[in-house]
Amino acid sequence: MRKTRLALVSLLSVALVSLFADPVAAQPSASAELINGLNGKLLYIAIPVTVLVEAILIYTVVKFRNNDDPTPTRENRRLEITWTIATAIILLFVGVASYGVLADSNVTYQPGVEDASGDPVVVNAEAFQWGWEMSYPEEGNVTTGTEIVVPKDRPVIIHVSSRDVLHGFHVPKLALKTDAMTGQVNTIKTVAYEEGTYQGYCTEYCGVAHSQMYFTVEVVSDEEYQDWLDEQQSGE
Incomplete structure (x- = not known):
């Protein structure tokens, strides 16, 4: 005992x-x-x-x-x-x-509802075999390839879709994950609190080069984000 x-x-x-x-x-x-x-x-x-x-x-x-002679259990x-x-x-x-x-407003996207916590950054993340195309439709349709840059402490809305087969959008450290599907847009939302570069990748096996489908999410200060955005827009 x-x-x-x-x-x-x-x-x-x-x-x-x-x-x-x-x-x-x-x-x-x-x-x-x-x-x-x-x-x-x-x-x-x-x-x-x-x-x-x-x-x-x-x-x-x-x-x-x-116990060598067990008895059946009675109904209780x-x-x-x-x-x-x-x-x-x-x-x-x-x-x-x-x-x-x-139901938290920081992670649930509600179309047509104005975000009370600030002007959100909108990013389109389109997957394809075997890569990503990230774009900012509200910023002159800036396209950045496999890089997402977002400001700290500001809402971020990411619309995820696919050109061909099923893919997966996942950034583990930021707790962001959704499927990228053909003909459908899945939307995730968050607010980044810590500056830094976070690794993202495809979570659905999509072919021979699936393992190469990496992308990055870089969280910067609001001033750095504006400078980066101006640089991207002036380079077009």
């Missing part, structure tokens, strides 16, 4: 450390902040459930390890009602927490 108690104490210690650990440092984008925050909330459910299941498993193994209506209600409560918690992320 001592080993069983030690195992339970260890599991509880891990749970407490995970629950009360200091939050992660500032996130690079609104999308990353919301998604990582959602993951943290879900841990409040996942860890206790994991600890409970493992505790029951260990208890069962220890108690019945030498109270237990069944209890775990059904508990499951419903967990699903409700997950649904409400997820909706809070999906």
Whole structure:
């Protein structure tokens, strides 16, 4: 029994450390902040459930390890009602927490609704075998190839599409991901908080040169972005 108690104490210690650990440092984008925050909330459910299941498993193994004549389990209506209600409560918690992320104005694009947080930068990201064409339709249709440059602390709206087959648009560190589909435009939105260069790539196998479909998202200050935009427009 001592080993069983030690195992339970260890599991509880891990749970407490995970629950009360200091939050992660500032996130690079609104999308990353919301998604990582959602993951943290879900841990409040996942860890206790994991600890409970493992505790029951260990208890069962220890108690019945030498049982050579097991008997069938009897129906326990109270237990069944209890775990059904508990499951419903967990699903409700997950649904409400997820909706809070999906409905956030910093990551959900609503056509025709003016953005209250500032004038957004609009980028068209068109995938093809095997590359990308990024353009800024509201800035004189500036085209930049595989480079996206956006200002810090300003909403960014990215319209993703494909010329040929199914592709995928993914920037892991900014928590941006959507499919690039032929004849359909998928829109993602975020606000970048940290300056720097972030790697993006195609996430759907699209042919022999799929592995070469890289692009970059460079987050700069508002002044640097305006200088870059002026340079692009004057070069056309």
